[in-house]
Amino acid sequence: MMIILLGPPGTGKGTQAAAIASRYGIPHVSTGDVFRQNLRQKTPLGLKAGAFMDRGELVPDSLVLELAESRLKEPDCQKGFLLDGFPRTAPQAEALDAMLAAAGKKIDHVLFLTADDSVIVKRLSGRRVCGSCGTSWHLDFNPPPPSGRCPCGGEVIQRADDLAEAVEVRLKVYRSLTGPLAAYYEKRGLLRRVPGDASPAEVEARIKTALETPP
Numbered sequence: 001m002m003i004i005l006l007g008p009p010g011t012g013k014g015t016q017a018a019a020i021a022s023r024y025g026i027p028h029v030s031t032g033d034v035f036r037q038n039l040r041q042k043t044p045l046g047l048k049a050g051a052f053m054d055r056g057e058l059v060p061d062s063l064v065l066e067l068a069e070s071r072l073k074e075p076d077c078q079k080g081f082l083l084d085g086f087p088r089t090a091p092q093a094e095a096l097d098a099m100l101a102a103a104g105k106k107i108d109h110v111l112f113l114t115a116d117d118s119v120i121v122k123r124l125s126g127r128r129v130c131g132s133c134g135t136s137w138h139l140d141f142n143p144p145p146p147s148g149r150c151p152c153g154g155e156v157i158q159r160a161d162d163l164a165e166a167v168e169v170r171l172k173v174y175r176s177l178t179g180p181l182a183a184y185y186e187k188r189g190l191l192r193r194v195p196g197d198a199s200p201a202e203v204e205a206r207i208k209t210a211l212e213t214p215p
């Protein structure tokens with residue numbers, strides 16, 4: 001199964017992506033996770049992407065496409081994958097279609113997770129992550145260890161792009177560049193809308209139904 005998970009930041013894409021990937025035995029490919037890992041390791045890619053990420057802006061398409069193309073060529077992606085956070089612009093969506101077509105493949109489903117802005121802002125402002133391994137918590141729903149340390153020993157921090165100013169930029173960027181992709185996939189009959197304003201378990205059940213019910 002080749003699935004794209006689309007939706008504004010803060011709709012729980014990362015949590016749901018991990019659940020879907022494990023249910024269907026496909027790799028979870030998150031361009032954001034790959035950039036963050038590169039940033040922690042201070043690789044040239046991470047350093048180039050980091051400044052854009054901290055401001056809440058998109059990393060340039062050329063960098064993203066290079067990364068996506070090489071990841072999707074790896075053996076574990078040949079039978080299927082779950083894309084989380086990619087594509088995010090029309091040129092990325094078109095490049096992905098071309099990449100897959102060249103290999104005789106195509107996307108099966110595009111899940112579009114939706115939520116109101118008020119829910120999004122609450123989720124993002126309360127999110128805390130481990131600066132070392134990336135585990136994530138929420139101050140209200142799943143508080144981090146009171147010691148301020150992750151079980152791995154890393155420090156619990158707030159992501160720079162979860163600060164109010166960057167969240168505002170991310171939502172603006174989402175609306176102008178990524179939101180229009182819903183129409184792109186709807187025209188192709190691939191879009192499944194899933195309301196993300198419920199508990200992770202409930203959203204997971206909605207996604208299962210959306211994937212397993214013919215359109």
Ligand code: AMP
Pocket residue numbers: 009031032033035052053054056057058059060061064084085086087088089092161170
């Ligand atoms: P995410 O974890 O998916 O919210 O991604 C975090 C940040 O990584 C984004 O705000 C962007 O700066 C960058 N990023 C991740 N994926 C992409 C993409 N497909 N295109 C452009 N920038 C991206």
